[in-house]
Amino acid sequence: MKATAAASAAAAATTVIAPGVASAAPAAPAQPDTNQPAAKKSGNIPTPAQYFGTPIGTDGYLAQWKDMVPYFKLIGQRSERVNYQEVGKTTLGNPYVLLTISSPQNLARLDYYTSINARLADPRGLSDSDAKKLATEGLPFYFVQAGIHSTEVGNSQAAIEWAYRLATEQSDYLKDILDNLIILMVPCQNPDGLVLVNDYFAATANTTFSRTYPDLYNKYNGHDDNRDWIMLTQTESNYNISILNKYHPQVFQDSHQAGSGAPRLFTPPYLSPYDVNIDPILVQQTDTVGLAMQRGMTAAGMKGNGWGVEYDYWTPSRQYCVYHGAARILTEAASVSNLAYPLVGNGPLGRQDKDINFIEPYDSNTWTLRNIIDWVSEAFYSGLETVAYDTYNWLYNSYRVAHKAVTRTSPYAYVIEAGQRDPQAVFDALTIFHKGAVEIHQAKSAFSVGSKTYAAGSYIIYMKQPYAGFAKTLLEVQDYPLLLQYPGGPPQQPYDVTAQTLPMLLGFKADLVGSQFDANATLISAVKPPAVTMPTAPPNTGAYALGPESYGVFRIVAALQRKNIPTFRAAAAFTDGGRNYPAGTFLVQPTDAARQVLQDQANATGIPVYAVGTVPAVAGIQLKPGTRIGMLKPPDNMPSGWLMWMFDQYDVNYSVVVHDDYANLAGKYDAIIMPDGVSRNSIVNGLSATRYPSDWAWAFGVGTAGFTALHDFVANGGTLVAYGSGTTTAQTLFSLPITPVLPNDDSVFFCPGSILSQEIDPNDPAAWGMEADHPVWMDGDQAYKLTSTTTYPVHVVAKYPDSGDQLQSGWLIGGQYLNGAVNGLSWNIGNGYLLTFGSEIGFRTWNRGEQKMLFNAMYYGPSQKLTADQFQRLGR
Numbered sequence: 001m002k003a004t005a006a007a008s009a010a011a012a013a014t015t016v017i018a019p020g021v022a023s024a025a026p027a028a029p030a031q032p033d034t035n036q037p038a039a040k041k042s043g044n045i046p047t048p049a050q051y052f053g054t055p056i057g058t059d060g061y062l063a064q065w066k067d068m069v070p071y072f073k074l075i076g077q078r079s080e081r082v083n084y085q086e087v088g089k090t091t092l093g094n095p096y097v098l099l100t101i102s103s104p105q106n107l108a109r110l111d112y113y114t115s116i117n118a119r120l121a122d123p124r125g126l127s128d129s130d131a132k133k134l135a136t137e138g139l140p141f142y143f144v145q146a147g148i149h150s151t152e153v154g155n156s157q158a159a160i161e162w163a164y165r166l167a168t169e170q171s172d173y174l175k176d177i178l179d180n181l182i183i184l185m186v187p188c189q190n191p192d193g194l195v196l197v198n199d200y201f202a203a204t205a206n207t208t209f210s211r212t213y214p215d216l217y218n219k220y221n222g223h224d225d226n227r228d229w230i231m232l233t234q235t236e237s238n239y240n241i242s243i244l245n246k247y248h249p250q251v252f253q254d255s256h257q258a259g260s261g262a263p264r265l266f267t268p269p270y271l272s273p274y275d276v277n278i279d280p281i282l283v284q285q286t287d288t289v290g291l292a293m294q295r296g297m298t299a300a301g302m303k304g305n306g307w308g309v310e311y312d313y314w315t316p317s318r319q320y321c322v323y324h325g326a327a328r329i330l331t332e333a334a335s336v337s338n339l340a341y342p343l344v345g346n347g348p349l350g351r352q353d354k355d356i357n358f359i360e361p362y363d364s365n366t367w368t369l370r371n372i373i374d375w376v377s378e379a380f381y382s383g384l385e386t387v388a389y390d391t392y393n394w395l396y397n398s399y400r401v402a403h404k405a406v407t408r409t410s411p412y413a414y415v416i417e418a419g420q421r422d423p424q425a426v427f428d429a430l431t432i433f434h435k436g437a438v439e440i441h442q443a444k445s446a447f448s449v450g451s452k453t454y455a456a457g458s459y460i461i462y463m464k465q466p467y468a469g470f471a472k473t474l475l476e477v478q479d480y481p482l483l484l485q486y487p488g489g490p491p492q493q494p495y496d497v498t499a500q501t502l503p504m505l506l507g508f509k510a511d512l513v514g515s516q517f518d519a520n521a522t523l524i525s526a527v528k529p530p531a532v533t534m535p536t537a538p539p540n541t542g543a544y545a546l547g548p549e550s551y552g553v554f555r556i557v558a559a560l561q562r563k564n565i566p567t568f569r570a571a572a573a574f575t576d577g578g579r580n581y582p583a584g585t586f587l588v589q590p591t592d593a594a595r596q597v598l599q600d601q602a603n604a605t606g607i608p609v610y611a612v613g614t615v616p617a618v619a620g621i622q623l624k625p626g627t628r629i630g631m632l633k634p635p636d637n638m639p640s641g642w643l644m645w646m647f648d649q650y651d652v653n654y655s656v657v658v659h660d661d662y663a664n665l666a667g668k669y670d671a672i673i674m675p676d677g678v679s680r681n682s683i684v685n686g687l688s689a690t691r692y693p694s695d696w697a698w699a700f701g702v703g704t705a706g707f708t709a710l711h712d713f714v715a716n717g718g719t720l721v722a723y724g725s726g727t728t729t730a731q732t733l734f735s736l737p738i739t740p741v742l743p744n745d746d747s748v749f750f751c752p753g754s755i756l757s758q759e760i761d762p763n764d765p766a767a768w769g770m771e772a773d774h775p776v777w778m779d780g781d782q783a784y785k786l787t788s789t790t791t792y793p794v795h796v797v798a799k800y801p802d803s804g805d806q807l808q809s810g811w812l813i814g815g816q817y818l819n820g821a822v823n824g825l826s827w828n829i830g831n832g833y834l835l836t837f838g839s840e841i842g843f844r845t846w847n848r849g850e851q852k853m854l855f856n857a858m859y860y861g862p863s864q865k866l867t868a869d870q871f872q873r874l875g876r
């Protein structure tokens with residue numbers, strides 16, 4: 001027993017935390033090993049001022065990650081209260097750090113306390129009296145994180161002081177907290193960004209350059225890095241959830257900064273609404289911690305704080321923890337000037353009227369980095385206190401939340417039928433649930449629900465399980481409440497988007513089943529694509545065929561391009577060997593090299609490969625070998641970054657279009673992507689050469705000549721794919737005959753991130769493989785009326801229905817303005833090809849089902865168009 005405990009403690013100290021894996025039968029908590037000695041550590045721990053050479057919070061000074069990491073490591077080496085762990089490397093190869101902090105006695109029994117939390121989080125088979133016993137014996141875990149938003153610099157600086165104080169202070173106050181709590185501290189959730197922002201800040205000292213790093217401070221998603229808790233795409237997101245899945249903390253404090261005019265410190269309670277899948281106990285516990293923080297600051301004489309404004313408790317894209325048992329405590333401190341310099345106003349800063357949720361206005365005209373650290377530190381310690389002095393209720397309430405989840409009777413389950421048209425969509429969704437510790441069962445034989453029969457291999461997500469709420473909120477349709485600022489007034493702005501229905505975003509079917517059914521199903525331990533059997537090699541006159549339905553097919557296309565394997569698409573539907581192939585079907589000559597790529601990729605994606613005996617005599621295309629994709633990426637443009645992540649996942653041959661490329665765009669690119677956020681200004685003016693060093697020359701403006709060069713690139717035969725506000729830019733570029741139809745008045749039309757109805761033409765090459773009614777994502781975007789069909793040859797790829805309900809999930813005011821409006825248009829501009837979408841067909845990697853149209857278009861434009869005769873020869 002003792003040896004085992006010691007071995008597992010040693011392992012825990014050195015291994016990277018594995019992503020959470022669901023388990024149907026949680027182990028009983030380990031017995032406490034009272035003989036295990038506390039870790040023997042000693043040595044003087046220098047104060048932050050001694051170690052860094054400058055006091056933390058000094059105006060104009062920001063500690064850097066290269067110094068912070070060794071300091072945290074030193075504290076871990078010398079303090080018996082602190083375990084240092086490098087969880088792994090970030091996207092750019094920096095260490096992602098976790099500090100586990102408690103009394104030495106508690107740390108010696110960390111496995112025991114972790115096992116209690118795990119048992120309470122999954123209380124199947126646990127009696128109420130046993131739960132109460134565990135709540136008496138256990139300790140709550142308080143997870144605090146700083147620095148997910150790298151220009152919100154104060155919180156990670158504060159974390160340096162927190163680590164030092166918690167490691168060294170000998171007061172009864174602090175010992176009391178450490179005796180009663182286990183603190184998990186991630187001093188920086190986005191180390192890459194801290195390096196980029198703070199190093200840039202240091203490098204531009206004593207220059208006339210802007211001090212703020214101008215680009216995405218996370219390789220792919222910048223400020224959207226806290227919108228990744230649905231898709232879980234980023235390395236850092238996965239480290240974070242691995243900590244949550246392992247320790248099941250009761251509290252998760254996420255420390256941010258807001259604008260300089262905001263309350264000095266915002267904490268919960270939040271605004272309405274809260275997602276119905278968040279347990280009411282957690283909503284209340286969130287309020288409890290937030291108000292304890294407010295009380296602490298008020299008692300300490302810190303003024304200007306508020307709650308119940310701006311931030312709501314709705315979207316899971318901003319919060320994973322709350323579907324996994326932890327109250328999410330968002331703190332938002334007001335920012336200072338130029339990251340780290342005092343903000344000085346003409347009078348007292350911020351709002352000056354008292355309110356019940358803003359009880360004492362701030363009374364100074366100055367706000368400093370030191371103030372930010374003091375305010376958020378007071379809030380942090382007040383949060384620790386309120387949990388540390390109430391451990392039983394926190395633990396027992398954890399049990400109550402989980403108990404409700406595991407005894408839920410309705411709805412009963414979601415069923416995801418086997419053999420769907422897009423195996424990649426199903427695979428991606430199941431992967432998200434599996435990472436989210438949701439148990440997924442797979443049927444070993446066919447079963448029936450009512451009159452419907454599901455084949456063996458179908459997936460079942462029972463709702464009677466600990467984290468069913470996470471799956472449910474992602475599978476169901478959102479019905480966002482109608483919240484107006486006053487009766488008849490404009491809408492109350494949601495803090496983020498209002499819909500997250502994965503089946504609509506990715507393109508698969510999930511059936512909600514209300515009442516119990518019987519199925520012979522087993523819990524799966526890993527998510528795998530469906531097994532694919534390669535067909536017998538077709539004759540030399542035939543071809544391998546891949547359907548166009550799955551967005552994952554573009555991963556296969558990218559692989560074929562990398563291997564320089566000629567790839568064709570039929571422009572019309574055809575039949576071969578009794579199987580129907582839709583327009584857009586990919587055909588590849590039956591070579592050994594092609595077979596190898598297709599086999600590898602089919603195994604990785606689950607996308608079936610077929611053999612066609614006779615290549616049909618239909619018109620078609622041959623993809624341009626090695627199609628060269630250009631990405632327009634103004635610095636800090638998140639839509640470009642998210643799409644780059646998708647491209648990197650698929651290994652697409654792309655690069656970012658840089659300043660010097662505009663001298664000869666056609667020499668470098670076949671197709672250019674113009675995502676949402678790319679404007680005429682971002683191209684023409686770009687970054688200013690007087691405000692940024694020459695390292696940023698790639699992003700300096702290219703002037704009107706560059707804008708004209710982009711026009712000519714298309715007119716002379718290039719391809720451009722524009723979406724969201726990129727379509728406004730394309731309209732300017734080509735004087736497109738389209739007129740916006742949506743009123744610019746939130747009271748009349750409002751679509752704050754919702755999923756809408758759409759009519760799509762699957763015979764248009766941009767929409768090959770789409771279902772005719774696949775919905776689209778709209779987030780404050782535009783829809784159009786086509787004013788001329790003769791200016792350029794144009795075809796409607798996608799439009800809003802002429803009547804009926806435009807909303808499928810989320811919130812929409814004034815849907816009738818969308819009636820009959822056009823959305824996707826394919827254009828011939830001179831010798832070139834242009835696709836425009838008013839809505840965002842690439843949004844944070846979410847709406848992969850419709851993003852397929854972007855992939856279709858970027859390969860279609862540069863392709864060689866073939867007659868039926870040419871196509872039938874398939875290049876032979």
Ligand SMILES: [Zn+2]
Pocket residue numbers: 149152256257
């Ligand atoms: Zn933030």
